[in-house]
Amino acid sequence: MxxxxxxxxMCAQPAMPGLFLSRSASGQFIIxxxxxxxxxxxxxxxxxxxxxxxxxPTLLPVSCERIKQVVWRELGLAGxxxxxxxxxxxxxxxxxxxxxxxSEQFRDGWHYHVSVPAIxxxxxxxxxxxxxLLLEIANRQAGAHSAELPPWLIEGFSREIWVSDQREVLxxxxxxxxxxxxxxxxxxxxxxDNPLEQAHRELCAATPLNFQQxxxxxxxxxxxxxxxxxxxxxxxxxxxxxxxxxxxxxMKKMLEELPNFYNWQFAFLDAFHDTxxxxxxxxxxxxxxxxxxxxxxxxxxxxxxxxxxxLDEMIRSSVQVRIGTNELPLHxxxxxxxxIRDWPVARQTPALEGKLRELQMLRPRLARDLxxxxxxxxxxxxxYIDGINRHGFVLPxxxxxxxxxxxxxxxxxxxxxDRKRLELRPKTDSDPPALPDTATTSLP
Numbered sequence: 001m002x003x004x005x006x007x008x009x010m011c012a013q014p015a016m017p018g019l020f021l022s023r024s025a026s027g028q029f030i031i032x033x034x035x036x037x038x039x040x041x042x043x044x045x046x047x048x049x050x051x052x053x054x055x056x057p058t059l060l061p062v063s064c065e066r067i068k069q070v071v072w073r074e075l076g077l078a079g080x081x082x083x084x085x086x087x088x089x090x091x092x093x094x095x096x097x098x099x100x101x102x103s104e105q106f107r108d109g110w111h112y113h114v115s116v117p118a119i120x121x122x123x124x125x126x127x128x129x130x131x132x133l134l135l136e137i138a139n140r141q142a143g144a145h146s147a148e149l150p151p152w153l154i155e156g157f158s159r160e161i162w163v164s165d166q167r168e169v170l171x172x173x174x175x176x177x178x179x180x181x182x183x184x185x186x187x188x189x190x191x192x193d194n195p196l197e198q199a200h201r202e203l204c205a206a207t208p209l210n211f212q213q214x215x216x217x218x219x220x221x222x223x224x225x226x227x228x229x230x231x232x233x234x235x236x237x238x239x240x241x242x243x244x245x246x247x248x249x250x251m252k253k254m255l256e257e258l259p260n261f262y263n264w265q266f267a268f269l270d271a272f273h274d275t276x277x278x279x280x281x282x283x284x285x286x287x288x289x290x291x292x293x294x295x296x297x298x299x300x301x302x303x304x305x306x307x308x309x310x311l312d313e314m315i316r317s318s319v320q321v322r323i324g325t326n327e328l329p330l331h332x333x334x335x336x337x338x339x340i341r342d343w344p345v346a347r348q349t350p351a352l353e354g355k356l357r358e359l360q361m362l363r364p365r366l367a368r369d370l371x372x373x374x375x376x377x378x379x380x381x382x383x384y385i386d387g388i389n390r391h392g393f394v395l396p397x398x399x400x401x402x403x404x405x406x407x408x409x410x411x412x413x414x415x416x417x418d419r420k421r422l423e424l425r426p427k428t429d430s431d432p433p434a435l436p437d438t439a440t441t442s443l444p
Contacts, residue, residue: 024061028068028081033057033089033118046095046119054119057089059171066169067129070161075137075255076248082140083110085132092117099128103135103146110139110146122170127158134255142259150264152214155222156238159231164195196239200293202232207306208290209233211283212314212358215265240289244275280357287361305426307367311374312421314355314362336381337414340407345388356381369424376417384410 022031046052055063064085072078090097097117104111112132116125131154138147161169194200206229213221214233222230241247254264254271261267269276276282302310316333336355339348356378363374387406 020057022057022061024065026065026081028083028085029061029064030084030086031057031060031089032086034091046092049095051121051123052095052119053122053125053170055089055116055125056171060087060089063169063171064129066165067126067161068133070165070169071130071133071137071157074157074160074242074248075252077137077252081136083112083136085112085114085136087114087116089116089118092119095121099124101128101132101135103139105142105144105146110136110142112136122166123158123162126162126166126169127154130154130158130161137252138255138258141256145259145262147255147258148262148264149258150215150268151217151222152234152237155231156234156236159199159235160195160239163198163235196236196293199232199235202229203236203290204294207302208294211279211286214286236289236293237286241272244272246274250275279354280361283358283361302365302367304367304370307365307370308421308424308426310362311366311370312425314358315377315418315421335414335418336377337411340384340410340414345403349385349389352381352385356385373417373421373424377414380410380413380417 020031020033022033023029047054064087068081097120099117099120100115102113104113112135114128114132116128131149134149134153134157135147138149209230214230214237217230220226241251244250250271254267257267257270258264265279269278269282276285315336336352339351343351359374359378359381363371363378366374384406387410388403
């Protein structure tokens with residue numbers, strides 16, 4: 001049992017009337033607070049909730065430095081930091097107050113501004129600080145384009161810190177001792193629990209997420225019970241990546257390369273190229289990690305309802321669309337028909353080949369009817385790819401006609417399969433009731 005006693009940092013200083021500034025030992029974290037923060041009428045209520053903590057402005061720099069030490073240790077980083085982080089404490093008005101993170105580029109690099117409620121949800125605070133620190137590492141060599149962090153990286157890293165080091169990185173507000181000194185006592189158990197224990201319980205009790213679901217989480221998948229499942233999967237994903245040969249170095253390289261790409265997957269595959277050649281390799285590796293981690297066979301068939309949902313999600317491809325040159329990419333869904341009809345052959349072929357591999361991997365876990373439908377989708381895609389690339393030595397005018405016929409046939413077949421897929425869609429309470437047979441009429 002180790003007892004740590006923390007006092008106010010020596011660099012804490014008053015700035016101007018009604019404003020208090022404190023700075024971390026390294027100078028990277030600068031805290032701005034107002035005395036009104038501690039006078040919030042909600043303070044007494046939230047402080048009695050063990051999920052919340054009052055962030056004392058004199059101890060917050062120490063907490064930030066400790067979170068940084070954990071992140072750097074996991075990545076094998078050393079040396080000097082680059083971007084300053086300014087944290088502003090504002091009065092809490094509810095338990096759902098957001099933590100806002102803004103980044104801004106200056107001549108000397110990127111700076112970050114974080115607005116934090118003075119009484120914050122503990123895990124949400126750790127998640128925000130982890131995101132800022134990962135972004136600071138990624139943007140050290142960035143130009144005008146800031147890095148886009150994958151969601152699993154933030155959630156996985158922060159959950160790892162939360163379950164392993166929360167006692168060290170979250171410092172409770174100080175109390176006055178009998179001698180009048182402001183003291184904070186922190187009890188740390190030297191024998192730590194398995195950091196993946198909670199993730200193991202979650203993943204054994206529910207269906208783990210695949211790599212695509214980790215990469216592009218659907219709306220609502222990061223809140224409530226779905227959010228807990230997502231964070232557990234992300235934690236295991238990050239944990240296992242760091243255990244790969246040169247895993248920390250590869251993760252660090254990915255962060256450094258993120259500003260060079262608008263799609264983080266390219267940076268990921270480039271950094272981990274010795275292990276993964278394409279997204280299908282990642283999916284296979286991830287499935288194997290889940291089998292070993294949960295101790296159960298994940299290839300067992302899903303229910304009919306779940307099978308339909310998985311196949312439907314797989315058919316509706318997720319792509320990035322950039323509205324303007326300087327705008328961040330938006331994720332949207334696009335049909336296979338749109339890829340075939342609107343994309344040039346040079347772009348659609350690799351996209352369809354990737355979709356074909358994903359459907360083939362999905363098939364063993366689908367219910368029988370949907371597995372057969374999956375197989376039909378695969379056959380149409382295979383036939384189309386073969387047909388569209390078969391006419392290399394045909395005369396141009398003849399080649400165009402053959403390609404047009406190949407496209408039309410594929411579109412018709414996919415439309416037919418889509419109708420079949422909708423017919424197999426599970427019924428829900430919101431579906432309109434079917435009309436009775438007596439309501440139908442026939443024409444003479």
